[in-house]
Amino acid sequence: MKLNLKKSLDMQNRARNCIPGMTQLLSKRPDMFAPGVWPGYFSHAKGAEVWDLDGNHYIDMSIAGIGANVLGYSDIDVNEAVKKSIDNGTSCSLNCTEEVELADLLCELHPWAEMVRFARTGGESMAIAIRIARAYTGKDKIAFCGYHGWHDWYLSANLETDTLGNHLLAGLDPAGVPKGLAGTAIPFRYNQIEELQAIVMQHKEEIAAIVMEPIRSEQPKQGFFDEVRAIANEIGAVFVIDEISAGFRMNTGGAHLLLGISPDIAVFSKALGNGYPIAAVIGKRDIMDAAQKTFISSTNWTERIGPTAAIAMIEKHRKLNVGKYLIEIGNLVQNGWKNLSEKNDLKINIGGIPPLSHFIFQGNNPLAMKSLFVQLMLEKGFLASTLFYSMYAHTSEHVDVYLKSVDKAFAEISDACHSGDLEKRMKGKPASSGFKRLN
Amino acid sequence: MKLNLKKSLDMQNRARNCIPGMTQLLSKRPDMFAPGVWPGYFSHAKGAEVWDLDGNHYIDMSIAGIGANVLGYSDIDVNEAVKKSIDNGTSCSLNCTEEVELADLLCELHPWAEMVRFARTGGESMAIAIRIARAYTGKDKIAFCGYHGWHDWYLSANLETDTLGNHLLAGLDPAGVPKGLAGTAIPFRYNQIEELQAIVMQHKEEIAAIVMEPIRSEQPKQGFFDEVRAIANEIGAVFVIDEISAGFRMNTGGAHLLLGISPDIAVFSKALGNGYPIAAVIGKRDIMDAAQKTFISSTNWTERIGPTAAIAMIEKHRKLNVGKYLIEIGNLVQNGWKNLSEKNDLKINIGGIPPLSHFIFQGNNPLAMKSLFVQLMLEKGFLASTLFYSMYAHTSEHVDVYLKSVDKAFAEISDACHSGDLEKRMKGKPASSGFKRLN
Structure with a gap:
């Protein structure tokens, strides 16, 4: 045809x-x-x-x-919740309660997490997580594995053409990423603990965060994430799990819950709103509190549809x-x-x-x-x-x-x-x- | 009471x-x-x-x-348009036509602009504009005036405590902004052309963009923006106007249209969606095309509510x-x-x-x-x-x-x-x- x-x-x-x-x-x-x-x-x-x-x-x-x-x-249930929030007004000079309810719900699903910040897109929520990790540690470098969006902190991995990053993230051109960020984002491969160990050996005192997706193509090797966690503890780095792709796929919440991973911060978007823009950065209290040492603020993060849709999605996801x-x-x-x-x-x-x-x-x-x-x-x-x-x-x-x-x-x-x-x-x-x- | x-x-x-x-x-x-x-x-x-x-x-x-x-x-008219888009589905594996219609409408309102990219929040749309300007020019430094959000490119102005920036942006703490960005964002004051001239004198070959709000507290001096435009031309910098606050306040479109400013890029958010998250980066074709040399991409930028709300807002704004x-x-x-x-x-x-x-x-x-x-x-x-x-x-x-x-x-x-x-x-x-x- x-x-x-x-x-x-x-x-x-x-x-x-x-x-x-x-x-x-x-x-x-x-x-x-x-x-x-x-x-x-x-x-x-x-x-x-x-x-x-x-x-x-x-x-x-x-x-x-x-x-x-x-x-x-x-989805009829998410739509119904969103339409109700539209009738009540999705934005004014005051805040909506749904973001507080969603923060509590995310912490209930992830008992290790105590505080939450919201954004509307995956890329910017990862940029928030990185800012918080850097503000908390006072360090700049990021050891990472996987895909984490379009922002400068991440694409800077491709600034130096001879790094592993350039090889493995083929097609992500860092044109327009400031050259002063060269060397700040250093990639390692999933299940290759020795690659992370090599990064740590070279940059031990400078690593603000270890950033990973919990799972993509292969299952984690036995003990792999325990070793990552131990390294993060040893060097005082924030362990960030990017759940933007994997979250709410295999369970109601982050895949890290299933895989026995213990992060300090986890980041959600995509599935979280079932198509309505919302993103969340959840984390441990002392680390998330570093958000108050810096400036992370945006008008459109305060509207009501995003958290409304997320609450409706999570409730349906859990129930079914x-x-x-x-x-x-x-x-x-x-x-x-x-x-x-x-x-x-x-x-x-x-x-x-x-x-x-x-x-x-x-x-x-x-x-x-x-x-x-x-x-x-x-x-x-x-x-x-x-x-x-x-x-x-x-x-x-x-x-x-x-x-x-x-x-x-x-x-x-x-x-x-x-x-x-x-x-x-x-x-x-x-x-x-x-x-x-x-x- | x-x-x-x-x-x-x-x-x-x-x-x-x-x-x-x-x-x-x-x-x-x-x-x-x-x-x-x-x-x-x-x-x-x-x-x-x-x-x-x-x-x-x-x-x-x-x-x-x-x-x-x-x-x-x-607003009843914007709500009605949004609810219709919700009934039709706000997101799937294909794209929505409303973003194309909104792009054309923004170019119609701003005849100097030919291409448009969308985001959902003001801060990230400014980060897109900066990325495009840097990718287009191959330079890193930004001369700026005014407030432009929470992103690294901007807060980096406060990294060096002895700069003008630190003095004038009191309260915006750059904790967590990588130190490699120090010196990349250099502030000047509105109507103080000599401050911009001094920046240009010192950093002439390195300036990717001149970034300004069109107006905030005071009226522009006669000829001020013509001089800024001439400097941008002379040094090959992209002239970016941040309309996130001023846009759609005094006229249907950017305040720069009223003030006779000729930018290369203008950025909108806030009013654009009347409370629904949407942001737009509009610009000249050759400059905007640099977006294709780099990687600027996010899932939630493709949903339908943002551009739907913006079209409804603009049509009502213009009509009334x-x-x-x-x-x-x-x-x-x-x-x-x-x-x-x-x-x-x-x-x-x-x-x-x-x-x-x-x-x-x-x-x-x-x-x-x-x-x-x-x-x-x-x-x-x-x-x-x-x-x-x-x-x-x-x-x-x-x-x-x-x-x-x-x-x-x-x-x-x-x-x-x-x-x-x-x-x-x-x-x-x-x-x-x-x-x-x-x-």
Whole structure:
């Protein structure tokens, strides 16, 4: 089925003329999927279903709003709470009580945490965590692992072209990051304790924080996080866990609770608001209190929708044990990928925790294979890519019909690879690779 | 009338236990008004009216959500547009068209601008503007005037205790700002072209941007901004105008349009969303395109409410000529302050553009005078302080009843000053001074 995408493609062109990069988020660029055939824009979305500007209907088996929509799109319970807050006024010269309630709720879910600051986006909440860690310790350097956003403190890792950082965070260009930050952010790899030990050896007295995602592609090695914790204690560094991607995926709260990690600060966004902008920095009292030694303040952090949505999301998440469900759905998809790739003689590497699953095509032209997959799935009525983020709105029926279509798409890609006409079958261009994460 | 504030004061104590600083915004701390008598929290707000947690009703003649609510609280037209976007889903794996429409609308209002990036808060949008300017020029230093938020690039001005910055931005502690940024942000004062010239003399080849608010307390001197523009051209610096406070106050768009300023980039937030989080960086094409040389990306920047609210706000603002109205209301208030202070033998200094007016008590104990004023006005049913930000929801009747109460409050403060029992009449503590802005 050839899709009519005229309005969607016109809107993409219009956007490219007035918005550098077309969108505010790398992961939502059509280039990340299949340029020329990916619709890019939606008119409405509900549950796991999306309608584009040309009226095409899809089941979304892709990135779930890049992980923002953990419950599903336009969730009725979160919407109802938000609309009530709109009727009562979302902003005035006084503060809203919902942020206090949310702070208490987050501390209840994470009993080691005692104080909370809020922001509205993931990047800025990580910048707050870093500011607090630096203010608390009086030190500047950050040892980090994983992806933590667009801010200067993080991209500075790529300022020195000969560092590990430049190698591992390929695609994150630090243009415009002040050169005075060179050497302040030093990367190490997940489960490679000796890399962190080497950083500590060299910069022991200068490290303000050790910053990590709790989990992404692989499980932590036995004892790995205990060693990180011990190192943080030894050198007086603040141990910051970035839960922006992993939080509220496998459990109601941070993945660190499941993995037995003991951080000093944890940072949440994305899933926290189910698509409404909110971010939270939670932490131990003495460390969080350092926020008062410095200046961290923004008008739009005081509005009511963000904490209202977060409270509604958390309550529903907890009541329905959403984390368990997301793992089940993710496992169904990962198992489907495995079986269907074998059946169709396609080599793929599958990774990620089940709620944040991905696979990588193995072959001479993986980006063309990805684009053809995206294109074939669109034509079968699915937003789909090599990433799958599960939502509570996904049903096993969604997975069933999705996997039937994946089977056909894999068969055609396999056929195209064997007959060598992969690119001839593509109606758009190959996907871009985006940036390589540091795992 | 003694107000019952039990629930409000309990909530403040609860908040202080779990949120460092109690709120996300310095300007919304009860300390900034009258600690112990300022309610701090609201249950609902509509137009210019606010109800606190104990059911007390106020007309808000204070900070209008610190300038966020330019139309008024819970504006029916903006709310209606936002609720429609909620029903259609505010976030999914695709992009919303409203950000493209808003980008075009902002470029229509500001014909010199061609491209737009969005964020959700003022501070992060200024950080984007700085990143773009640095990426475009390949330089790091910023010459600035005025207030521009909590981010590292700005607070770094206070890292060297002997700079002008430290003196003029008293109260903005740079704890936690990396020391490698020392010397990268250099302040100059409004209308003091020779201070900018001196910075240029010393750092000519290194200046990425000249960053200013278009107006705050005083009018620009004839030719001042032309000279700034000429200097920016001469040294190849990006001229950034921060419209976060001044934008949409006197006209539909940036104040720079009224003042004949020709920037390369302008930044909006606060009023732009009438209380819904949204921020925009608008600029010339070749400069904005530098955003693609670096990495500026965030999930929550892609949701639909922000641009929806901004479009609805701008359309209403333009249709009703809200800027003209805000000036009229502001002038009524400033004239009232002037007449009533003279009548009651109180010395005050009045300043600010009419929509963002303020006065400063002159006397031995101005912070106690301010706190007593806040307290007396609360007891008369007004949220009021020494700042007055006008909203479209303010009517001349609001101003009339407000000024009648100001008259009585000024009379009592004058009496208290003469009889020397200012502090005895206070039920709370004196206000904090907050930070001193660089004008």
